[in-house]
Amino acid sequence: MRNRRDRSAVGACMSEERVSLRPIAEDELSAIEALVNDPQALGEFQWYGWRDPQRFRRRWQESRLLEEEQWMLAVAVDGEFGGFVAANRSGVRPAAPYWSIGVQLLPGVRGRGIGTRAQRLLVDYLFAHSPVMRLEADTEAGNLAEQRVLEKLGFTREGVQRAVTFRAGEWRDIVRYSLLRTDPRP
């Protein structure tokens, strides 16, 4: 009961802000660099240690972060940079690729359903602009918030893959989700 009320409150708050996707602009790179190298800002499940923060800037200069193998887009909240979504091309055989998707928001925009809306936009975008049959997403077994988001978007839980990522000193399980072009999208 209480849960339901909380959710509708979130829904009410959600509809106020306009969420959209667009290519990443040069002046947003410093926000991305700061985000990916800040353990606090990344949150519990995304911190894998320090890495070269310039890698985004280099790839932006070359391709605007829109490459064959990876599409990255900014999440704009009322026009302001709020984080990014990414889709990586995977698939064992080149003839049958699919996308593996993810989202990373700035700390200040979390918890209001923006991640859900951004990922729904990304799903629509990918099915509109590539002929893939399958989208995939994975998340650590402990990350229940992201699992709820994926289920809300119509993703199917396919199983738990053991010891796939190594984070904070331990091998960790991930949950694998997929959404097919032919699946219902709520």
Place this chain on the structure above:
Amino acid sequence: MNEENVTLRPIAEADLPHFLSLLNDPDAMGEHLWFGWRQPDRIRRVWAENGLLTDEQWTLAITVDGEFRGYAAAMREVAAPTGWHWSMGAQLLPGARGRGIGTRAQRLFVDYLFAHSTAMRLEAETESANLAEQRVLEKLGFVREGVKRAQVFRAGEWRDVVLYSLLRTDPRP
């Protein structure tokens, strides 16, 4: 099956015609593995360059009493910035199937991969309809993790794949 001596070794030049038939002959490949023609010369070139043993992929011949009878291969897959695992598979020539050779070869390959790399996880995928390979993987101690929908496209259709894994810390029967 106890009579025959199954071993793994690098692929030799004399193996290449048989090896290529497993990659480019629909009849030799069997029901679940024929994905269409591929450049045959490419494999020869790669073999000449690195013997099919690179940092990213290890391919070994399966021999029975010293004769080439198939191959086992592992591809390194990177997951997240820090994790990686091997995705492995094996394929036998038609005449060598159905006598437990695939099981013994894959058991040797599992031991080899855990002995010579730091991998925590081995992964194996097989089409949902390929029950024989699923039985082999379960015999080797692999755990069935789930079904990945529409993961491969073969013979005109998207097909589901069953994902299995074996961790270094799992019991190996």
